């Protein structure tokens with residue numbers, strides 16, 4: 001049976017089918033040792049600072065990627081008015097996010113202008129650039145977008161759950177992506193992917209699934225890069 005049919009039979013979305021199938025990879029990305037160290041309060045602040053500076057560079061590259069998803073939504077979505085509204089919300093919050101990174105960098109004494117992307121970050125940014133190509137289908141780019149945001153929400157909300165010992169000075173960072181509003185926004189992205197998947201060809205679905213897996217790998221490599229910087 002095709003995965004599309006499995007999803008239909010179980011009355012779950014395609015994204016849920018993928019997440020069940022790739023559970024271990026998803027856990028690998030959202031429960032990385034660096035995240036565990038945030039949650040148990042043993043985080044090495046040098047690693048945290050590396051993450052902050054590198055993620056600032058990542059987010060600067062993420063904006064043009066989100067803009068490309070917006071363009072694809074306009075051209076290819078079967079509910080473009082709805083999708084444009086959701087994606088634009090994400091776009092708008094990126095400006096605020098960049099200002100937040102600058103403020104945090106000041107707080108931690110990090111010079112963002114002297115930060116150069118490390119290899120794992122360069123790879124991730126290159127992946128985003130490839131997805132901006134107009135030959136990449138909307139559902140494929142949208143799957144990447146949903147996965148990238150969801151991994152952060154899952155990761156950081158876990159660091160704020162009851163019983164966590166996340167240090168006070170890192171809590172604001174966790175709340176940025178771990179808050180409920182961000183979770184609802186991720187759910188809206190997920191709903192778009194699920195809706196698009198109902199009309200997608202098997203080939204498009206395969207490509208979208210591979211993109212999800214690649215995002216999970218790149219997220220692990222991104223955390224590894226910061227973790228190794230001590």
Ligand SMILES: Cc1ncc(CN)c(N)n1
Nearest residue numbers: 055058059148149152222
């Ligand atoms: C590496 C990474 N992944 C995801 C996100 C969430 N936009 C982020 N800021 N950085």
